[in-house]
Amino acid sequence: MLPPFALEEPTSVHEASALLARYGETARLYAGGTELLLAMKEGLLHYERLINIKLIPELAGIALTDGALHVGAITTHRTLERAAMVRAHFPTMAEMAAHVANVRVREVGTLGGNLCFAEPHADPGTLLLVYDASVALARQGGTRTLALEQFFVGPFEVGLADDEILTAIRVPGLPAHTAAVYLKYGLLERPSVGVAVAVTALPNQVQEVRIAVGCVGPTPHRLRDVESLLSQKEIAEVRATLDTAGALAGSAADAVTDLHGSAEYKAYLVGVLLRRAFEQAYQQAIGSDAGDAARGGGTA
């Protein structure tokens, strides 16, 4: 049973922003509701008013422009999973989306909602970080763009002003000779550890490595110290450094102890998934097919 609330159904971002400005913290934007309604049913969150943003046309749709993917905020995980455009140009994203929760959640849950709710045990944010994705934010006064890395502030906390709305996610295409891999592991319904790696490489020569880790700590984030440890090196040297890099990644992951496991356990898994993801991404980057890029690490 949900406690009673009022429902607003604006048809423009401008209206939705005005409603947020008017009702402040007593109202919350509502899209898929897969996270929000659960928290409301449990009594963890209470709002007098929900603002359904699914009738706002400008928040819908995906498009490919100059190699970058524009994803409207109310796009569902299922749409990302199935869209031919995403599967062809951002296959790792499509694979990641195909493994979010279960098919019913994917049919309803939105990418914008997932990022704004900022539940730490989520997949999309971690992978999007290695694409250097950004978010488009709008309010009555205007619009701005924020790097996704800056958008994540803490657990359940993002860099939105009180009357601001995430309208779209922009995902730049990867550079040439680059492949991205997302691996996750978990024993519960939500993932316990998520590691994303993008590798730019020619045979034997690793140029750039981007690494993001999520689920284990407060927010998904990039591990730039580990990235620089692995970049601009011959593959033999990178492989010899991977154990060190994995340990460093584990300690830099800000792992916390919770129902998903101890901090030490998660830090260890970060290292394991980093080594696996790196090797898969490297093989794909140099042209050999290493198989599904985003399948669960737990299946191995």
Place this chain on the structure above:
Amino acid sequence: MTDDRAHHSTATGQGLSIRVTVNGHAHDVLIEPCLTLIELIRDRLGLTGTKKSCDMQVCGACTVLLNGRPVSACTMLAFEARNASLLTIEGLAQGETLHPIQEAFIEHGGLQCGFCTPGMILAAKALLDENPAPTEEEVKHYMRGNLCRCTGYKRILESILVAAGRLAQTHNPGALEA
């Protein structure tokens, strides 16, 4: 930014009038915004084939098809069914004739206590409507969010694959999809 439709507002405690087509029959209902879809289905419409179990969209017992798409009725607001077509387990058989998926579940022992079965069968229908000839792995992946505590899944999997084969045989080229 111009608005071609007026912004709509429903106050707390105020009713929201929606039309929803359930198993082919149109219903006009007055609901509160906080009503969940499973409350509409079970408590207002009296269709108790849809089961409530985990109440957190993990187990799939409350799976119904909204415009053909599987959703968790436990964690969806009822107003989302506005102007939509809803299929519950009661709508699957044609009179006394069971749907091929239902028949396959019975013949292959795809159920024991039966509590998860309405959700299983509707999820399987959504899968086969979308992907009429799934591999075993595809069935496993799609059905991952429908939990059964009795069977161990093997016979559920068999039932779905058998149903897929039968549906493929009965669908003559150009035949209308149910």
